[in-house]
Amino acid sequence: MRIDHPYLTGASPRAFAHRGWHLDDLHDMENSLAAFRRAVAEGYQYIETDVHATADGVVVIHHDDVLDRTTDGHGAIGRLPWSAVRRALIGGREPVARLEDVLEEFPDAKFNIDVKCDAAVEPFVEVIERTGAYERVAAASFSDARLARLRRLAGPKLLTAMGPMAVASLLAHGRLPWLRLALRIRGAMAQVPVRQGLLRVVDRQFLRAAARAGVEVHTWTINDRDDMRALLDLGVHGIVTDRPDLLRGLLVERGVWVGKVA
Numbered sequence: 001m002r003i004d005h006p007y008l009t010g011a012s013p014r015a016f017a018h019r020g021w022h023l024d025d026l027h028d029m030e031n032s033l034a035a036f037r038r039a040v041a042e043g044y045q046y047i048e049t050d051v052h053a054t055a056d057g058v059v060v061i062h063h064d065d066v067l068d069r070t071t072d073g074h075g076a077i078g079r080l081p082w083s084a085v086r087r088a089l090i091g092g093r094e095p096v097a098r099l100e101d102v103l104e105e106f107p108d109a110k111f112n113i114d115v116k117c118d119a120a121v122e123p124f125v126e127v128i129e130r131t132g133a134y135e136r137v138a139a140a141s142f143s144d145a146r147l148a149r150l151r152r153l154a155g156p157k158l159l160t161a162m163g164p165m166a167v168a169s170l171l172a173h174g175r176l177p178w179l180r181l182a183l184r185i186r187g188a189m190a191q192v193p194v195r196q197g198l199l200r201v202v203d204r205q206f207l208r209a210a211a212r213a214g215v216e217v218h219t220w221t222i223n224d225r226d227d228m229r230a231l232l233d234l235g236v237h238g239i240v241t242d243r244p245d246l247l248r249g250l251l252v253e254r255g256v257w258v259g260k261v262a
Contacts, residue, residue, distance in 0.1 A: 003159070003188040003214065003215075005135075005159045005188065006135040006136070007110055007135065007136060007137070007138050007159045008159070008188065008216065010258060011256070011258070012216065012237040012238060013232060013236065013237060013238055013239060013251065013256060014045075014046050014216075014218065014237060014238035014239075015044060015045075015046060015238070015239060015241070015244070015247050015248065015251060015257075015259075016044075016046045016047065016048045016112055016218065016220075016238060016239065016240040016241065017035075017039035017042075017044045017046070017047050017048065017241070017244040018048045018220070018221050018240045018241055018242045018244075019031045019035065019048065019049060019050070019063065019242070020032065020034075020035025020036045020038065020039045020047055020049070021035050021036075021038035021039040021042055021044070021244055022035045022242070023243070023244070023245060026038055028070070028090075028091035029090055029091045029093065029094065030063070030070060030090075031049055031050065031061050031062060031063055031070070031090070032061075032090045032091070032093075032094045032097070033094060033097050033101070033102065033105065034093075034094055036049075036102060036105075036106060036109070037105075039109075039244060040106055040108075040109055042244065042245075042248065042259075043248065043257070043259030043260040044109075044244060044248075044259055045108075045109065045110055045258065045259050046109075046110050046111075046112060046238075047106075047109055047110070047111050047112070048111075048112045048113075048114070048220075048240050049061055049102070049111055049112070049113055049114070050062060050063040050113065050114045050116050051099050051113055051114070051115055051116060051120050051124060052065060052077040052078060052116050052117050052119075052120055053077070053078065053117060053119040053120035053123050053124075054077055054078070054080055054081055054082045054085050055078060055079055055080055055081050056081045056082055057119075057123045058082035058085070058098060058123070059098060059099040059100070059120055059123045059124050059127050060077065060082070060085055060096050060097065060098055060099065061096065061097045061098070061099060061102055062077060062096055062116075063114075063116070065077060065078065065116065065117065067080075067085070067088045067096075070090055070091070071088035071089055071090050071091075071092075071096065072088060072089050072092045073085070073087065073088025073089070073096075078117060078119055082098075099113075099124070099127050100127050100130075100131060103127070103131045103133045103136075103137075104131065107136075108136075109136065110136045110137070110138075111133075111136065111137050111138070112138050112140060112161075112191070112218075112240075113137060113138070113139055113140065114140045114141060114142075115139055115140070115141050115146060115150065116141075118143075118146060118149075121146060121149045121150055121153065122153065124139070124150070125150065125153045125154045125158070128154065128158065129154070134154075134157040134158055134159075137158070137159070138159040138160065138161060138188075138189065139154075139158055139159070139160045139161070140160070140161035140191055141161075141163065142163070142164060143163065143164075144163035144164060144165045144166075146163075147160055147161075147163045147186070147187070148163075148186075151186070159188050159189075160186070160187045160188065161187050161188070161189045161190070161191045161218075162186065162187035162188075162189065162190050162191070162215065163186065163187065166186050166187055166190075167190050167192055167201075170190055170206065170209050170210060170213060170215070171201060171206060171209070173209045173212075173213075174203075174205035174206045174207075174208060174209030174210075175205060187215065188215055188216065189215055189216045189217070189218055189237075189238075190206075190210055190215055190216070190217050190218070191218040191219075191220060191238075191240070192217070192218075192219060192220070193219065193220060193221075194219055194222070194227070194231070202217060202219055202231070202234070202236065203234070204234065204235075207234065207235050207236070216237035216238060217236050217237050217238070218236065218237060218238035218239070218240060219231055219236050219238070219239055219240065220239075220240035220241075221240050221241060221242055222239050222240065222241050222247075223241055223242050223243045223246070225243075225246045225249075225250060228241070228246065228247055228250050229250060232250070232254070
């Protein structure tokens with residue numbers, strides 16, 4: 001039985017703009033308000049992004065734990081106060097945004113948020129609670145312990161993706177159904193790469209196991225049109241991409257694009 005949650009309303013496949021729309025003149029603007037504005041303007045309903053917490057507990061939109069790669073700032077976010085992080089300009093053009101700013105500016109968008117560090121867990125839940133954003137936010141993490149803390153703090157109101165252990169359980173259940181393995185599923189979505197090293201993760205067996213568990217399968221980060229087509233034919237429920245233009249075009253061709261077309 002699928003989880004009933006407003007975040008997962010509507011038919012799949014779900015198209016996720018990975019860190020917003022950072023193409024063309026926005027190629028160096030990942031995880032910026034400008035990238036999110038463009039994604040929404042281009043018709044995207046789902047945006048994938050990431051958060052860290054500053055030294056004084058402000059939840060900010062950023063992928064790396066340091067400012068250096070994408071901004072003109074320097075240093076570890078977790079060791080800097082918000083007063084310093086806010087001065088760093090993404091692509092030399094736009095300040096790093098707080099999660100609260102993003103949720104306020106895009107009230108109709110749905111966000112898939114990777115909580116990147118332990119220090120961000122409590123302030124992240126506080127922001128979601130304060131902004132009343134539970135229906136349009138899903139939390140993800142590569143840490144099972146971090147996801148467990150998020151679930152304990154927020155309760156069932158917060159939709160979460162599966163952690164690595166739950167994905168491993170789902171993978172084993174798909175490959176070895178004859179062992180009658182117990183499914184240890186926590187989370188509503190398996191958000192996974194197609195391959196992990198030499199291991200093929202997403203195939204028909206994995207999708208069948210996910211269907212039995214009542215969870216969706218979202219694949220990341222898919223930037224090739226042929227790969228997108230193959231995964232859609234296979235039956236995945238969502239695709240996360242850095243090429244939202246290609247994914248939208250393919251979904252429009254198939255008559256399953258649910259957003260507007262700019």
